Amino acid sequence: MANATTAGAALPADTNIPTVLHEPRGTASFHLKVFIGIAVALVIAPFVLYPVFLMKVLCFALFALAFNLLLGYGGLLSFGHAAYFGMASYLSAYSAKVWGFSPELAILTGTATAALLGLVFGAVAIRRQGIYFSMITLALAQMVFFFCLQAKFTGGEDGIQAVPRGRLFGFINLADDRVLYFVVAAVFLFGLALIYRIIHSPFGQVLKAIRDNEPRAVSLGYRANQYKLAVFVLSTTLAGLAGALKAIVFQLASLTDVHWSMSGEVVLMTLVGGMGTVFGPIVGAAVIVAMANYLATLGAWVTIVQGIIFVLCVLLFREGILGLVARWVKRPL
Amino acid sequence: MMRKLGTVIAAALAASCAGAAQAQVxxxxxxxxxxxxxxxxxxxxxxxxxxxxxxxxxxxxxxxxxxxxxxxxxxxxxxxxxxxxxxxxxxxxxxxxxxxxxxxxxxxxxxxxxxxxxxxxxxxxxxxxxxxxxxxxxxxxxxxDTWALANGTGAAMTKKGGDSWFFLTADYAFGAALERDTSNAVKKAGGKVLGAVKHPLSAADFSSFLLQAQSSQAKVIGLANAGSDTINAIKQASEFGITQGGQNLAGLLIFSSDVKALGLKAAQGLVLTEAFYWDQxxxxxxxxxxxxxxxxxxxxxxxxxxxxxxxxxxxxxxxxxxxxxxxxxxxxxxxxxxxxxxxxxxxxRADGRAIHPMYLFEVKKPEESKGEWDLYKLVATIPTEEAFRPIEEGNCPFVKKG
Amino acid sequence: MITIFGVPSAALFGQLLLGLINGSFYAILSLGLAVIFGLLNIINFAHGALYMMGAFVAWMLLNYLGIGYWWALILAPVIVGGVGILIERNYIAPLSFSDQRQSFVLIGATAIGFLVLSFGFSLSATLAFVGAAVIGVAAASIYAWKRPSQSSTVHVDHLYGLLLTFGLALIIQGLFRNQYGVSGLPYGIPPQLAGGQQIRLFDAPIMFMPNYRAWVIVASLIVCLATWFMIEKTKLGAYLRAATENPTLVSAFGVNVPLMITLTYGFGVALAAFAGVLAAPIYSVNPNMGADLIIVVFAVVVIGGMGSILGSIVTGFTLGLVEGFTKVFYPEASSTVIFVIMVLVLLVKPAGLFGRAS
Structure with missing residues (x-):
């Protein structure tokens, strides 16, 4: 929280998000090790843990990573990310089930929908800042929810059920959980690598400059709005990829995915894992999904425990789990 | 050698366990x-x-x-x-x-x-x-199931003289299905449906929709919704004097726990179908x-x-x-x-439907109730063969084949 | 009979009147949110939960102590306002402290309290948790009282206040759900306000207006206007507005700004509880009653202009009317129309209808 005491007016300038502008030397090779570690863990995991559960974690982790790209590196807090996740999930489910698309095409359809939606909504939303940006994204997402509730093709609250998993590229049978798992893991790794590349590209550096001080970035000749729109669309596209994958994994798409509480859940995952850390959202997603799955027997206590985690995170560990770890190993994560 | 022996013992154990498992499922x-x-x-x-x-x-x-x-x-x-x-x-x-x-x-x-x-x-x-x-x-x-509730309440109320209906329908597929099934039952029993209004899910205020229902002058207002929506609608219907004005409310998906939550004062006179009531x-x-x-x-x-x-x-x-x-x-x-x-x-049945009688209940007036949980009085019993959707109308794919 | 877009004008008038009643709830709730946001710069996500708590306190007063509606209308806001003050002192204020010791005391005492109560006294988990929360708050309060006052220098992001209050809302709603279930509890209309009047316009009956609903409009108008008067026209209100603009300067004049912040939060929360008591006789008293409302009330505050007192009152009533109108012509959309308006307003007037551009 180095920049926490700097005075500022709007959200992007005064966020307490730890900055990763100044990475100590050797960070890149350290991150490479983390990458390899994640890849190895992904290979071993399905033999230890239940693959369907892992796939759920991966889908949500990708979703949270996409969200964190926008919040942690664009400084934009979207309250409506469920819209892109959910719409992609619907389109992917619908195209696979009704139009008989192969899984890769269905996922592509869903992702493209989210990208398009992100482009339109982003163009509207990035014109406002701080909390107003958040409220516009929320309002637009509520409209998407209403549309999904009304539209015939979504199947109302029953959702689109029994979506075929199909054969990837025509010959890989995804009906087997293990096979599907490795496909999901591969997509996830691809998403993670892409986000890592974006953050560490010149584009990412400009984003961080805009996040930390927009007027200065503008005075340096950067068109802040174009950069913001670009990162918004990237974020919604990746959120869409996560949603589209999820529809294929669970063979269903439902209103839960577009409801505002899903937008809240992704904020929670990012917060728990550590905002502005590259790998934090993965940890956050794992913790939250594990809680929803393994504490399900606790019944009503699940929401209370969730509330307690929120309060604990804000009061005591504002930098999230990986933020703490990063401080401990003295390297950004 | 030791390892081989271990395997043999393990196999023997497994076999004996399997034997025990046969006796006990x-x-x-x-x-x-x-x-x-x-x-x-x-x-x-x-x-x-x-x-x-x-x-x-x-x-x-x-x-x-x-x-x-x-x-x-x-x-x-x-x-x-x-x-x-x-x-x-x-x-x-x-x-x-x-x-x-x-x-x-x-x-x-x-x-x-x-x-x-x-x-x-x-x-x-x-x-x-x-x-x-x-x-x-x-x-x-x-x-x-929704068909049984819709049919039970729809048909029985219509036969009792409530032959014109107006629906308050929760705006989602479930509400629409309840409305559709009830409408069919009402029409089959000789009644008519005057109209319907769709309300958003978990809308706290129903007065506006109730007023539309009231001005339709239908004898029965069917509540094709569930949970707190139904509770709110009933509570406010009593507030706006709708039941006192001679219109009847019919809950299409309501359970005894909901009636308990409403209290008899607000819920009295409500007609509903259930498969079980504790005091039968x-x-x-x-x-x-x-x-x-x-x-x-x-x-x-x-x-x-x-x-x-x-x-x-x-x-x-x-x-x-x-x-x-x-x-x-x-x-x-x-x-x-x-x-x-x-x-x-x-x-x-072959399609997996468990069939048994269903019961049409009316919620008691506060003065009729003898205890905290004394909520319903029986109006009619719907016999097993009429209570559920006929198997051939369900379009269950594997039943049609067989 | 005159018709407007195919709807008889009398019926339309009735519908708009009903919209106004809903608007009163939006107005009181968004007023509380606006007051809190103005001074604390926090979007109080727990507002819905505290509104629910107001309704439940009214129910508890009646069923455990035999205290009726009219006293509940005063007592419930006081009680919930007190809870709000404790929340502000022990959860929200420490957000801007430069160290986290008070939070550690709070969390530590709560955790120990929970273990002792649930295992030592074998209370049910819900009650043990409530007891533990009381112990934790007490311990943290004593700790805060014993040590010199904390200078609140750290600027806190909106986000953390929002997430914290969201977490508190989840906990409060969960506890009530555990204790009272989700179906809700019955709460009757006070006998003095039972029944209603047939409203007529030129002898044409418009609608049956329950007395209680008329009372809701009156009560909320009184409360809204009194609050507006207090903030805009009194000395106390002047301090409040000044503190909103520049807290450092105001405290330099010898005004106890932290105390004012605490009391403001308590007041905003008490308004929510007041709305809760008003709602108890007509809506289902259940733990989720606030969760569904809070998002709409947010929209009202944003449309009115964050922190604007008059804005939230006027917008509250107006949006009630708009919603009422939508319920006649396109009822399915009545819960979404507010968000459409919000996007439009924010695009045209970024700071809301009554807000000042920063």
Missing amino acids: SVKLGVLNDMSGLYADISGPGSVVAAQMAVEDFKAAEKGIKAEIVSADHQNKPDTGSTIARRWYDQDGVDVILDVTTSSVALAVSEVTREKNKIFMPSGGGTSDLTGEKCTPNNVHWTY NDATRDFSKRFAAKFGGKMPTSAQAGVYSSIIHYLKAVEATKSKDTAVVMAKMKEMPIDDPLFGKGSI
């Missing part, structure tokens, strides 16, 4: 429902209590059946529900999933069950699609009092009673066949007549 029953949300009082933790009572009452252990119960909260999210169902079937060795409120989750679990070839016995979940277009050979739908006969009273003793004094709802009865029926089939193979047990369950202390006599 062990089954695992999963109660999956909404433990914390909208429907937690309709099924929720009470269904788990009912499940435990079923295993105790059946004296499963004495009959060579080792029955274990697990439970979980699906939070009304289809993906959470289907993940838990998959994990239960794949990893935890669950044989039957029960209850499952919320139609979207019930349909998701039904798909998983079919894929894994296990058994699904919904009680709290009401969509008639489970034995209709989306039926599977693995479902046994207990207690009620000695058997239901005995069960309900034992249930209440274990569950903080609350009487069971029909969904909770349904969990109890469906487990008893399942265990009977397991006992008779000495097997827990899905096909064998399903065949036995469908072949065996239902003779149940709570739901009376009935049977399970």
Whole structure:
């Protein structure tokens, strides 16, 4: 929280998000090790843990990573990310089930929908800042929810059920959980690598400059709005990829995915894992999904425990789990 | 050498265990429902209590059946529900999933069950699609479904003279299905539908919609919604003097726990259909009092009673066949007549629908009630053969083939 | 009869009147949110939960102590306002402290309290948790009292206040759900306000107006205007507005700004509880009653202009009317129309209808 005491007016300038502008030397090779570690863990995991559960974690982790790209590196807090996740999930489910698309095409359809939606909504939303940006994204997402509730093709609250998993590229049978798992893991790794590349590209550096001080970035000749729109669309596209994958994994798409509480859940995952850390959202997603799955027997206590985690995170560990770890190993994560 | 010996001993042990397992069937029953949300009082933790009572009452252990119960909260999210169902079937060795409120989750679990070839016995979940277009050979739908409620209330009210209807419909597929099925029942019984208004899900204020219903001058206002929507609508109907003005309210999906929440003052005169009410006969009273003793004094709802009865029926089939193979047990369950202390006599049809009589109740006036839980009086009994949707109208794919 | 877009004008008038009643709830709730946001710069996500708590306190007063509606209308806001003050002192204020010691005391005492109560006294988990929360708050309060006052220098992001209050809302709603179930509890209309009047316009009956609903409009108008008067026209209000603009300067004049912040939060929360008591006789008293409302009320505050007192009152009533109008012509959309308006307003007037551009 180095920049926490700097005075500022709007959200992007005064966020307490730890900055990763100044990475100590050797960070890149350290991150490479983390990458390899994640890849190895992904290979071993399905033999230890239940693959369907892992796939759920991966889908949500990708979703949270996409969200964190926008919040942690664009400084934009979207309250409506469920819209892109959910719409992609619907389109992917619908195209696979009704139009008989192969899984890769269905996922592509869903992702493209989210990208398009992100482009339109982003163009509207990035014109406002701080909390107003958040409220516009929320309002637009509520409209998407209403549309999904009304539209015939979504199947109302029953959702689109029994979506075929199909054969990837025509010959890989995804009906087997293990096979599907490795496909999901591969997509996830691809998403993670892409986000890592974006953050560490010149584009990412400009984003961080805009996040930390927009007027200065503008005075340096950067068109802040174009950069913001670009990162918004990237974020919604990746959120869409996560949603589209999820529809294929669970063979269903439902209103839960577009409801505002899903937008809240992704904020929670990012917060728990550590905002502005590259790998934090993965940890956050794992913790939250594990809680929803393994504490399900606790019944009503699940929401209370969730509330307690929120309060604990804000009061005591504002930098999230990986933020703490990063401080401990003295390297950004 | 030692290793070889070890293998032999292990094999011998395994064989002896297998021998023991033949004498004793062990089954695992999963109660999956909404433990914390909208429907937690309709099924929720009470269904788990009912499940435990079923295993105790059946004296499963004495009959060579080792029955274990697990439970979980699906939070009304289809993906959470289907993940838990998959994990239960794949990893935890669950044989039957029960209850499952919320139609979207019930349909998701039904798909998983079919894929894994296990058994699904919904009680709290009401969509008639489970034995209709989306039926599977693995479902046994207990207690009620939307068609039965709509038909029971619609037909009976119309025959009693409430022959013009106006609907307050929750704006989602479930509400639309309730409205459609009730309209059909009303028209078949010679009544007419004057109109309907769709309201958004969990709208707190119903006065506007009630006013539209009032000005339609329909004799009956059908509430095609559920949970707090129904409660709010009824509460406000009483406030606006709609029932006093001569119009009747008909709850199309309402449980005794909802009526309890409303209080008799607001709910009096409401007509509804249920499969079970605690105060019907000695058997239901005995069960309900034992249930209440274990569950903080609350009487069971029909969904909770349904969990109890469906487990008893399942265990009977397991006992008779000495097997827990899905096909064998399903065949036995469908072949065996239902003779149940709570739901009376009935049977399970080829499409998986468990049929039994349904009852039309009217909520008592406060002065008629003799106790905290004295809520209903019986208006009519809908006989078994009329209570549920005829099998040929359900368009269940595998039944048509066979 | 005159018709407007095919709807008889009398019926339309009735519908608009009903919209106004809903608007009163939006107005009181968004007023509380606006007051809190103005001074604390926090979006109080717990507002819905505290509104629910107001309704439940009214129910508890009646069923446990035999205290009726009219006293509840005063007592429930006081009680919930007190809870709000404790929340502000022990959860929200420490957000801007430069160290986290008070939070550690709070969390530590709560955790120990929970273990002791649930295992030592074998209370049910819900009650043990409530007891533990009381112990934790007490311990943290004593700790805060014993040590010199904390200078609140750290600027806190909106986000953390929002997430914290969201977490508190989840906990409060969960506890009530555990204790009272989700179906809700009955709460009757006070006998003095039972029944209603047939409203007529030029002898044409418009609608049946329950007395209680008329009372809701009157009560909320009084409360809204009194609050507006207090903030805009009194000395106390002047301090409040000044503190909103520049807290450092105001405290330099010798005004106890932290105390003012605490009391403001308590007041905003008490308004929510007041709305809760008003709602108890007509809406289902259940733990989720606030959760569904809070998002709409947010939209009202944003449309009115964050922190604007007059804005939230006027917008509250107006949006009630708009919603009422939508319920006649396109009822399915009545819960979404507010969000459409919000997007439009924010695009045209970024700071809301009554807000000042920063």
